[in-house]
Amino acid sequence: MTGxxxxxxxxxxxxxxxxxxxxxxxxxxxxxxxxxxxxxxVALNLFREKGFEGxxxxxxxxxxxxxLGAAYYYFASKEAIVLGYYxxxxxxxxxxxxxxxxxxxxxxxxxxxxxxSKLDILKDDRGLMxxxxxxxxxxxxxxxxxxxxxxxxxxxxIAVMEQAIGDEKMPPDLREIAPQLLWVMHLGFLFYFIYxxxxxxxxxxxxxxxxxxxxxxxxxxxxxxxxxxFRGKLIKLMKDAGLLIPREEARPMLAEAVEV
Amino acid sequence: MTGxxxxxxxxxxxxxxxxxxxxxxxxxxxxxxxxxxxxxxVALNLFREKGFEGxxxxxxxxxxxxxLGAAYYYFASKEAIVLGYYxxxxxxxxxxxxxxxxxxxxxxxxxxxxxxSKLDILKDDRGLMxxxxxxxxxxxxxxxxxxxxxxxxxxxxIAVMEQAIGDEKMPPDLREIAPQLLWVMHLGFLFYFIYxxxxxxxxxxxxxxxxxxxxxxxxxxxxxxxxxxFRGKLIKLMKDAGLLIPREEARPMLAEAVEV
DNA sequence: GTCTATACCGAGATAGAC
DNA sequence: GTCTATCTCGGTATAGAC
Numbered sequence: 001m002t003g004x005x006x007x008x009x010x011x012x013x014x015x016x017x018x019x020x021x022x023x024x025x026x027x028x029x030x031x032x033x034x035x036x037x038x039x040x041x042v043a044l045n046l047f048r049e050k051g052f053e054g055x056x057x058x059x060x061x062x063x064x065x066x067x068l069g070a071a072y073y074y075f076a077s078k079e080a081i082v083l084g085y086y087x088x089x090x091x092x093x094x095x096x097x098x099x100x101x102x103x104x105x106x107x108x109x110x111x112x113x114x115x116x117s118k119l120d121i122l123k124d125d126r127g128l129m130x131x132x133x134x135x136x137x138x139x140x141x142x143x144x145x146x147x148x149x150x151x152x153x154x155x156x157x158i159a160v161m162e163q164a165i166g167d168e169k170m171p172p173d174l175r176e177i178a179p180q181l182l183w184v185m186h187l188g189f190l191f192y193f194i195y196x197x198x199x200x201x202x203x204x205x206x207x208x209x210x211x212x213x214x215x216x217x218x219x220x221x222x223x224x225x226x227x228x229x230f231r232g233k234l235i236k237l238m239k240d241a242g243l244l245i246p247r248e249e250a251r252p253m254l255a256e257a258v259e260v
Numbered sequence: 261m262t263g264x265x266x267x268x269x270x271x272x273x274x275x276x277x278x279x280x281x282x283x284x285x286x287x288x289x290x291x292x293x294x295x296x297x298x299x300x301x302v303a304l305n306l307f308r309e310k311g312f313e314g315x316x317x318x319x320x321x322x323x324x325x326x327x328l329g330a331a332y333y334y335f336a337s338k339e340a341i342v343l344g345y346y347x348x349x350x351x352x353x354x355x356x357x358x359x360x361x362x363x364x365x366x367x368x369x370x371x372x373x374x375x376x377s378k379l380d381i382l383k384d385d386r387g388l389m390x391x392x393x394x395x396x397x398x399x400x401x402x403x404x405x406x407x408x409x410x411x412x413x414x415x416x417x418i419a420v421m422e423q424a425i426g427d428e429k430m431p432p433d434l435r436e437i438a439p440q441l442l443w444v445m446h447l448g449f450l451f452y453f454i455y456x457x458x459x460x461x462x463x464x465x466x467x468x469x470x471x472x473x474x475x476x477x478x479x480x481x482x483x484x485x486x487x488x489x490f491r492g493k494l495i496k497l498m499k500d501a502g503l504l505i506p507r508e509e510a511r512p513m514l515a516e517a518v519e520v
Numbered sequence: 521g522t523c524t525a526t527a528c529c530g531a532g533a534t535a536g537a538c
Numbered sequence: 539g540t541c542t543a544t545c546t547c548g549g550t551a552t553a554g555a556c
Contacts, residue, residue, distance in 0.1 A: 032522065056547065067524045072549075133397020137390045139455045146455055192501065195399045195406055203501060210497040217490055221481075230477055237470040241452065241463060292539070317532065327541045332533065334539095 036074045039064045043081045048124065052082065052131035079143055082131055083150075087253070090156050092121050094254050097160060107168045108216050114164045115186060115208045119193055123201060126194045133194065145187075156253035158183045158245065163252070173231050174222060177238060180245060185211065296334045299324045303341045308384060312342065312391035339403055342391055343410075347513075350416050352381050354514050357420060367428045368476050374424045375446060375468045379453055383461060386454045393454065405447075416513035418443045418505060423512070433491050434482060437498060440505060445471065 042064040046055045057078055061071040075081050100113040122129060135143035142149035161179035170178065189211070193204040221227065238244045302324045306315040317338055321331040335341050360373040382389060395403035402409035421439035430438065449471070453464040482491065498504045 030521085035522080057549080058547085067526090068549090069525075069551090070523050073523070076549095078548080130398045130400075134394045136397065137393020137451065137454060139390065191397065194397060197399075207497070207501045210493075210500065214490075214493055214497060217493070230474075233470075233474055233477070237467070237474060240470065241467045295539085316530080318530085328532090329534080329542075330540050333541095336533090338532075 032074070035064075035066070035070070039066075039071055039074055040081060040084055043075075043078075044085055044128075047082070047085075047128055047131075051127050052078070079135075082128060083143060085125075085128060086132060086153060089121055090153055090253050093118055094156070094160065094252050096121070097163065101163055101166070107165070108212060110164045110166065111182070111212050111215070112209065114160060115189060115212065116205060118186065119189070119201065119204055119208070122190070122193065126196075126201075129190065130194045133191070151249075152253060154183075155245065155250045157186070158250040159252045161186070162247075162250060169223075170219075171223060171228070171231070173228070173235055176247070177235055177244065179250065180238075180243070185215070292334070295324075295326070295330075299326075299331055299334055300341060300344055303335075303338075304345055304388075307342070307345075307388055307391075311387045312338070339391075339395070342388060343403060345385075345388060346392060346413060349381055350413055350513050353378055354416070354420065354512050356381070357423065361423055361426070367425070368472060370424045370426065371442070371472050371475070372469065374420060375449060375472065376465060378446065379449070379461065379464055379468070382450075382453065386456075386461075389450060390454045393451070411509075412513060414443075415505065415510045417446070418510040419512045421446070422507075422510060429483075430479075431483060431488070431491070433488070433495055436507070437495055437504065439510065440498075440503070445475070 039060065043055070043060045046060055046063060049055075050059075055078075057071055058068055060078075060081075061068045064071065075084075096117045097114060100117060101110055104110050104113060132143065135141045135147075136145040138144050139146065141147060144150065145154065158179050161182040164182070165175065165178055189204065189208055192207055193201055196204045198204075222231065235244070299320065303315070303320045306320055306323060309315075310319075315338075317331055318328055320338075320341075321328045324331065335344075356377045357374060360377060361370055364370050364373060392403065395401045396405040398404050399406065401407060404410065405414065418439050421442040424442070425435065425438055449464065449468055452467055453461055456464045458464075481487065495504070
């Protein structure tokens with residue numbers, strides 16, 4: 001992230017971020033698509049073996065049997081590769097939930113499916129996740145959690161929470177903010193998760209279950225008609241702070257891919 | 261964060277982190293202490309002017325009239341300088357609160373003083389804060405929010421929340437977790453703050469006030485005897501997850517400095 | 521359009537002479 | 539305690555082969 005001459009040019013960071021999966025639906029798979037895929041796969045393996053910081057682009061290029069320049073031809077930076085991974089995670093999450101969410105009728109159970117499956121997907125890649133966390137606090141960086149460039153991941157993940165809520169009985173005002181509140185909680189889980197060295201990250205899974213139970217308790221209270229003024233305050237607070245994402249912006253990622 | 265040869269050696273990152281303020285209380289001020297101070301001051305000015313990423317150690321060294329190697333003799337890395345800044349912030353916060361907290365009898369008011377004064381202290385240094393946020397998600401890094409190396413800042417900040425609570429009437433179990441909950445909320449404020457481009461970061465201050473009002477509402481409910489089982493669940497959850505810091509660990513930083 | 525080869529830059533960091 | 543020289547790294551740039 002540091003080296004390199006002259007000015008950073010973040011905006012040019014993603015030369016072509018379309019995923020292999022999407023490309024398959026298009027006219028034809030070019031040779032370059034395969035090469036891009038090879039770099040991507042090889043890089044992720046290296047990241048898992050030696051960590052993100054510990055892997056150089058030169059190693060990636062070497063492992064993919066090509067020159068440094070060729071690797072940079074496809075990925076503008078090391079981080080761009082990681083972003084591609086994040087995209088894959090979100091897709092995998094949505095795929096798993098497509099099956100899991102339908103079979104479970106209970107709201108609490110659906111929330112559990114959402115959270116646990118996310119951790120399952122990430123179980124071997126906590127190091128990678130922590131590499132991504134680096135950018136969360138940097139508003140100027142395109143990999144930041146609030147950057148325009150990552151909007152699609154953010155809104156897709158929030159849409160997943162909406163799906164989990166489904167038609168669970170809930171006052172409309174609460175329904176408006178619930179997906180985002182769940183999403184923030186999910187971020188908290190991820191944060192705990194990457195720090196969690198317990199075998200199989202069992203502590204994280206226990207935390208998820210305990211927290212969800214508490215949430216269900218909170219929900220039964222929050223649902224009460226008496227609580228409406230309080231809910232109103234909370235919503236106003238979030239709106240004034242610009243923390244409420246318009247619902248139409250929250251949509252699953254796979255839906256976008258198909259639409260192309 | 262990236263460049264540099266061979267292996268990182270995080271453990272050796274802080275060659276001598278004792279602050280100038282503390283050193284003044286010791287036998288004598290060596291020439292090296294002055295040099296260290298000069299580097300520190302010059303570096304912070306550069307960071308404010310050109311940002312953290314935009315400032316090179318070579319510039320810092322040049323501005324302090326010394327060689328690159330000499331600068332590295334005092335600070336093992338660019339980040340180590342920033343950590344020194346964070347230490348200064350915590351001290352400044354405690355100093356301001358020493359006056360502010362005594363005069364205000366109302367709990368809500370005291371919380372406001374704590375949160376607003378923190379933002380005031382940081383108002384010109386949002387870029388620096390975001391540089392610090394980079395490490396929060398990396399469990400292996402000593403600048404991480406959960407690393408042993410930053411324990412003192414963490415516990416000092418929590419101790420501040422304890423001070424703000426003071427002898428406010430509160431069930432003992434709630435009193436046990438309240439400081440940490442407030443601290444986490446305070447982290448949320450900081451996160452919003454570094455993203456907040458509104459003039460004077462007025463939106464952040466409004467968010468603080470709105471959120472604290474909501475907290476006071478929550479508190480009146482949480483205090484009720486009926487809520488005891490619920491509080492118990494929450495505490496058990498935090499304890500099981502290892503998220504409860506023993507209270508004796510939470511103490512103001514200035515107290516430690518004096519104690520030496 | 522895809523890729524190699526290579527030279528170059530500036531960054532953070534280090535070793536060892538003084 | 540300080541400096542010079544040097545290392546590795548990430549990234550840029552370019553010329554040219556296929």
